[in-house]
Amino acid sequence: MKRVYALEEYCVGCRLCEINCTVAHSESKDIIWAFKVEEPRPLPGILVEEVKPISFGLQCRHCDDAECIKSCITGAMHRDERGAVVCNADKCVGCWTCIMACPYGTIKRNEDKGNVVSKCDLCPDLPQPACVSNCPNEALIYVDRG
Amino acid sequence: MLEYVIIGNSAAAVGAIEGIRQRDNTGSITVISEEPYYAYSRPLISYLLAGTADDKKMAYRDVGFYEDNGVSLLLGVKAVSIDTTSKEVILSNGKAVTYDKLLIATGGKPFVPPMKGGDKKGIYTFIKRDDAERLKAVAKPGTKAVVIGGGLIGLKAAEGLVKCGVDVTVVELADRILSTILDEQAAAMVQEVLEGHNINVILNDTVTEVVGDNTVSGVILKNGQSIECDMVITAIGVRPNTDVAANTDISINRGIKVDDHMRANVEDIYAAGDVAEAYDIVYEDQRVTPIWPNAYMQGEVAGRNMAGDDVVFDSGFARNSISFFGLPMITAGIIKPVGNEYEVTSIVQPDKKVYKKAVFKSNRLVGFIRLTDIDRAGILTGLIKEKIDVSPFKDKLLDEDFGFVYMPKSYRKEKLLGVKRK
Amino acid sequence: MRQLPALCHFLPYTCSQVTNPSIDPLREPMELKTYLGRKPDKLEFDENGRLVTKLTPQLVLNVPIMFSAMSFGSISLNACESLARAATQLGIYYNTGEGGLHSSLYRYGKNTIAQVASGRFGVHADYLNAAAALEIKIGQGAKPGIGGHLPGEKVRAEVSATRMIPEGSDAISPAPHHDIYSIEDLRQLIYALKEATNYAKPVIVKIAAVHNVAAIASGIARAGADIIAIDGFRGGTGAAPLRIRDNVGIPIEMAIAAVDTRLKEEGIRHQVSVVAAGSMRNSADIIKAIALGADAVYIATSALIAIGCHMCQKCNTGKCNWGIATQDPQLVKRLNPNIGARRLVNLITAWEHEIKEMLGGMGINSIESLRGNREMLRGVGLTQKEMDILGIKAAGE
Numbered sequence: 018m019k020r021v022y023a024l025e026e027y028c029v030g031c032r033l034c035e036i037n038c039t040v041a042h043s044e045s046k047d048i049i050w051a052f053k054v055e056e057p058r059p060l061p062g063i064l065v066e067e068v069k070p071i072s073f074g075l076q077c078r079h080c081d082d083a084e085c086i087k088s089c090i091t092g093a094m095h096r097d098e099r100g101a102v103v104c105n106a107d108k109c110v111g112c113w114t115c116i117m118a119c120p121y122g123t124i125k126r127n128e129d130k131g132n133v134v135s136k137c138d139l140c141p142d143l144p145q146p147a148c149v150s151n152c153p154n155e156a157l158i159y160v161d162r163g
Numbered sequence: 164m165l166e167y168v169i170i171g172n173s174a175a176a177v178g179a180i181e182g183i184r185q186r187d188n189t190g191s192i193t194v195i196s197e198e199p200y201y202a203y204s205r206p207l208i209s210y211l212l213a214g215t216a217d218d219k220k221m222a223y224r225d226v227g228f229y230e231d232n233g234v235s236l237l238l239g240v241k242a243v244s245i246d247t248t249s250k251e252v253i254l255s256n257g258k259a260v261t262y263d264k265l266l267i268a269t270g271g272k273p274f275v276p277p278m279k280g281g282d283k284k285g286i287y288t289f290i291k292r293d294d295a296e297r298l299k300a301v302a303k304p305g306t307k308a309v310v311i312g313g314g315l316i317g318l319k320a321a322e323g324l325v326k327c328g329v330d331v332t333v334v335e336l337a338d339r340i341l342s343t344i345l346d347e348q349a350a351a352m353v354q355e356v357l358e359g360h361n362i363n364v365i366l367n368d369t370v371t372e373v374v375g376d377n378t379v380s381g382v383i384l385k386n387g388q389s390i391e392c393d394m395v396i397t398a399i400g401v402r403p404n405t406d407v408a409a410n411t412d413i414s415i416n417r418g419i420k421v422d423d424h425m426r427a428n429v430e431d432i433y434a435a436g437d438v439a440e441a442y443d444i445v446y447e448d449q450r451v452t453p454i455w456p457n458a459y460m461q462g463e464v465a466g467r468n469m470a471g472d473d474v475v476f477d478s479g480f481a482r483n484s485i486s487f488f489g490l491p492m493i494t495a496g497i498i499k500p501v502g503n504e505y506e507v508t509s510i511v512q513p514d515k516k517v518y519k520k521a522v523f524k525s526n527r528l529v530g531f532i533r534l535t536d537i538d539r540a541g542i543l544t545g546l547i548k549e550k551i552d553v554s555p556f557k558d559k560l561l562d563e564d565f566g567f568v569y570m571p572k573s574y575r576k577e578k579l580l581g582v583k584r585k
Numbered sequence: 586m587r588q589l590p591a592l593c594h595f596l597p598y599t600c601s602q603v604t605n606p607s608i609d610p611l612r613e614p615m616e617l618k619t620y621l622g623r624k625p626d627k628l629e630f631d632e633n634g635r636l637v638t639k640l641t642p643q644l645v646l647n648v649p650i651m652f653s654a655m656s657f658g659s660i661s662l663n664a665c666e667s668l669a670r671a672a673t674q675l676g677i678y679y680n681t682g683e684g685g686l687h688s689s690l691y692r693y694g695k696n697t698i699a700q701v702a703s704g705r706f707g708v709h710a711d712y713l714n715a716a717a718a719l720e721i722k723i724g725q726g727a728k729p730g731i732g733g734h735l736p737g738e739k740v741r742a743e744v745s746a747t748r749m750i751p752e753g754s755d756a757i758s759p760a761p762h763h764d765i766y767s768i769e770d771l772r773q774l775i776y777a778l779k780e781a782t783n784y785a786k787p788v789i790v791k792i793a794a795v796h797n798v799a800a801i802a803s804g805i806a807r808a809g810a811d812i813i814a815i816d817g818f819r820g821g822t823g824a825a826p827l828r829i830r831d832n833v834g835i836p837i838e839m840a841i842a843a844v845d846t847r848l849k850e851e852g853i854r855h856q857v858s859v860v861a862a863g864s865m866r867n868s869a870d871i872i873k874a875i876a877l878g879a880d881a882v883y884i885a886t887s888a889l890i891a892i893g894c895h896m897c898q899k900c901n902t903g904k905c906n907w908g909i910a911t912q913d914p915q916l917v918k919r920l921n922p923n924i925g926a927r928r929l930v931n932l933i934t935a936w937e938h939e940i941k942e943m944l945g946g947m948g949i950n951s952i953e954s955l956r957g958n959r960e961m962l963r964g965v966g967l968t969q970k971e972m973d974i975l976g977i978k979a980a981g982e
Contacts, residue, residue: 023580029919067568068569073568087460091223092204092223092224110210113484114455116539116541118456118482119541120545126491155921
């Protein structure tokens with residue numbers, strides 16, 4: 018399936034991926050509104066690791082053999098019809114077992130939303146994830162590498 | 164067409180069903196369970212007790228799960244024994260179910276210590292959904308409870324009871340609470356939080372006698388102290404529920420002994436979950452590791468192998484994520500090492516209730532504790548599981564910004580870009 | 586002198602009206618394919634009509650434009666890769682400069698010209714054999730007569746490995762080649778390189794456009810070079826000493842016309858191809874250079890501008906904001922070669938379209954028909970002497 022891969026050689030650590038992830042998952046889809054008005058503001062599903070000069074975006078790998086799905090005690094974490102690993106917020110109780118299980122450390126606690134996890138959902142409503150579309154240096158690519 | 168039979172209906176069983184169906188869409192699957200419920204989330208019973216989980220949340224899989232996977236359910240029936248020669252499972256109703264491949268996923272059963280007055284009414288265990296329902300019925304505001312055992316189950320019960328308005332005392336024999344997953348430092352920090360929520364914690368002691376006429380009215384501790392209470396919850400521990408395999412050729416130590424394919428010593432019989440004694444990659448030994456993720460993963464491996472695949476279970480080790488009154492903690496592997504071959508680093512920030520500890524053995528991470536700051540702890544779990552040489556970034560491991568950026572580029576590329584190391 | 590307007594501003598080109606029809610490049614095929622290299626004196630065929638003359642190796646260009654020499658070291662690896670990828674996609678060539686060839690760029694070898702300059706940095710058998718052509722650099726338009734200097738801080742691990750010099754050491758290219766003091770010496774190096782590459786690759790000799798350029802070019806042709814690159818005054822570099830950049834050399838238009846005339850007079854024009862370089866700022870400059878006698882052109886500054894250069898003229902500091910003239914990993918990252926290559930392809934493709942438009946306007950459908958066709962140019966505001974050298978008539982004639 019298609020996944021987002023970060024090319025650390027070209028990531029300048031600008032974190033626009035995080036910003037645009039938040040915007041894409043906001044109600045208004047508007048950058049000013051999302052950051053100034055909306056409460057709670059959605060957490061970005063991507064994070065940027067940076068120790069200069071190395072930096073790269075990292076989000077859920079949507080593993081074929083997803084540890085988080087296997088570990089989830091409630092069955093909230095599951096694979097949707099696209100193959101993306103997503104969390105059903107209605108079932109999630111915030112036990113953070115997925116955080117314990119994810120070897121990439123890409124699942125976040127979303128305490129604003131009542132103890133449910135927040136993670137990359139590969140932007141189901143967009144032609145490609147917002148982080149990829151908005152990366153100014155094309156350091157994020159959305160390709161099928163098996 | 165193979166007939167798969169699974170005894171038990173929790174994480175390991177669901178894992179096995181999903182594992183079987185990855186390879187075999189035609190074989191019949193029969194699930195035998197003593198409990199009259201669809202698979203539900205055992206760890207959520209404390210949420211059920213506290214009233215923060217409903218039926219919808221408790222359900223481990225969607226309603227259509229069994230139907231979609233072509234599973235016939237025998238619920239409310241107990242499997243009492245196995246005839247390994249005729250390949251039959253004998254049920255409590257006298258009937259027998261034949262199998263081609265059998266999975267024993269009976270889980271654990273609470274260990275109730277023999278104590279004086281242990282037959283009185285008002286003594287509960289806290290393992291199953293029914294236990295929580297029973298307890299919920301009596302846990303009224305103003306009542307008093309004594310929880311014997313300050314482990315995961317005991318404290319989760321205590322937390323649930325406190326949320327019901329019950330006055331709770333926890334009695335723990337060890338010198339600290341949560342002794343299997345925390346060291347002294349972390350345990351003390353957690354205990355402080357529990358006490359802040361009015362849980363009375365008594366360490367280095369245990370209940371010797373339950374007093375009362377027919378019903379519980381109090382307990383007497385080993386040190387002679389007596390505590391009034393309306394209910395006693397025994398949560399000393401869980402033992403593998405190997406009853407069904409007793410009096411068979413199936414080899415049992417603490418749990419049912421299985422190889423890396425989750426096979427028992429008798430042909431076509433597998434075991435997974437809390438009942439199985441599988442290889443632990445941290446202790447490098449056969450162990451029963453009664454945790455939910457292991458159960459599912461073992462079940463899946465067993466299921467795939469039952470259906471003709473050839474996969475090994477190579478990720479068995481203890482790991483827990485749990486929180487008490489909003490204080491989250493994630494721990495894994497060996498957290499309190501004994502011996503010279505281990506190396507330990509730790510960070511304590513008492514004001515933030517942050518405690519982080521990493522345990523190394525010959526440049527491999529073999530265990531960690533993360534209290535409060537649990538974000539991205541899974542990276543450490545991954546390092547344990549994959550037995551990575553952590554020497555290049557050992558000193559960064561507990562840093563707040565620790566991540567793949569500190570790891571060697573080749574490893575990072577392999578993990579993040581799917582590029583195989585040459 | 587630098588403030589003078591460029592000579593090509595005084596050279597309008599013609600177009601067809603009434604008596605000879607212009608050609609619409611959107612409807613008619615236009616041929617820009619260019620072969621660079623020595624052409625045979627005559628062609629011989631056997632009784633079956635098959636060619637028996639052994640042809641010398643040629644560079645084949647889809648568009649008569651190449652990326653001029655910029656070394657890895659002076660520019661970043663990502664900039665080099667942008668050029669290499671674009672050249673590969675476009676079917677043209679880029680030049681390594683005197684920086685050797687980074688191991689990751691060998692895969693673009695078919696579109697690479699490997700330079701051998703006075704410092705011989707990074708020159709070894711694999712390097713020579715990886716490339717499509719070899720270039721001996723005698724001089725460069727932006728700083729004729731002086732050598733090169735790559736500051737030690739730019740010589741990091743990768744540059745050091747590629748150039749085969751210690752990390753952190755200044756890379757000094759001497760002003761002259763210490764083994765070349767005559768045309769005969771040059772001939773030795775040309776044939777040494779041909780020998781090393783089994784006579785399979787054309788050899789280019791690059792000189793700066795200076796006063797006696799025509800005589801030098803003739804000598805180079807006779808020394809055995811397949812291609813002569815002439816780098817004119819106004820050539821760009823952010824790192825050339827100011828007074829030299831602004832005062833040495835002659836305009837490329839004059840140099841090309843003089844060389845073309847001289848080689849034709851001597852009857853050896855077909856033995857070498859001529860590449861014009863230095864201040865090729867747009868497609869019209871290219872058209873004019875070709876009409877004056879060039880076979881193709883080298884561009885560098887315009888290529889860098891395409892990939893993001895803002896001409897801040899701070900290349901020597903190694904702090905290029907755009908990830909081009911720097912080796913600082915944090916800055917190099919700013920240039921993604923995917924984007925760089927795409928922009929270069931856009932530039933050359935756009936110029937290709939413009940060249941076709943201009944050719945069509947002249948009523949020519951092949952770049953071959955323009956080469957040295959000075960009838961297509963006229964001079965405005967030039968002295969008779971200048972027009973004589975350029976070989977053009979005055980406007981209105």
